Amino acid sequence: GRINRIRITAIGTARAPDVRHEQNQGFRETIISSEVTVTRNRPVRAAYIRGVVFNDYNSDGDQDSGEHGLAGVTVRLNTGARKLTTASGQYAFRVDPGTYTVTETDPSGYNSTTPNAVVVTATKGAVVMANFGDRAIGGYGTILGGVELWADEGGGLEPTHDGVPGVEIYLNSGQRDTTNNLGVFSFLVPVLSYTVTMVVPPGFAAVGPLSVDKTLGAEGDTALVLFGLV
Ligand SMILES: [Ca+2]
Ligand SMILES: [Ca+2]
Incomplete structure (x- = not known):
């Protein structure tokens, strides 16, 4: 059976302050014996x-x-x-x-x-x-999106069309997804309104908002969300 309880008893002595060591302001103590009791469970009944x-x-x-x-x-x-x-x-x-x-x-x-x-x-x-x-009751729709790398090639920040994999995205409803190797994420969700939020990975900064509100109007709707990182 599994161990149900372990009891450890330590028996020790305490002496008066050790005046021979000025830095020792307390008591010296010495554990002189110990005892361990192991109690086994009853057979599994659950x-x-x-x-x-x-x-x-x-x-x-x-x-x-x-x-x-x-x-x-x-x-x-x-x-x-x-x-x-x-x-x-x-x-x-x-x-x-x-x-x-x-x-x-x-x-x-x-x-x-x-x-x-x-x-x-x-x-x-x-x-x-x-x-x-x-x-x-209202059916399901899809929130589909991507995280794209932006870069400054000399003419200011522009999208590179490269997806960023491994970026965590979450909805206010609690669902989470991580971008795939193309930087794409998706959620199949009941027809409602959602806030979609990106978690900026270490070493990156966001281009544009970290959170976007989207509303699915009817069964089968798809809402698109794009996030940028630099
Ligand atoms: Ca039910
Ligand atoms: Ca089913």
């Missing part, structure tokens, strides 16, 4: 219920490539236990073996593409999965 709440862009009930997680969504058990999904949409419960109902609450602005209540049987030492798909 089971685990895990899963993800995801944007089901194509409404097929499965989390496909590019269908990112939904953060901050409430998932609860019939025992009353509840969790909020992480930034990547994950949740996990450690439970005693048994049968449970796992219930997801749709976030505001989303409909379900899978049932909101799922019955699972959790067995000792195993993980049982329950995933939940939701779809933005």
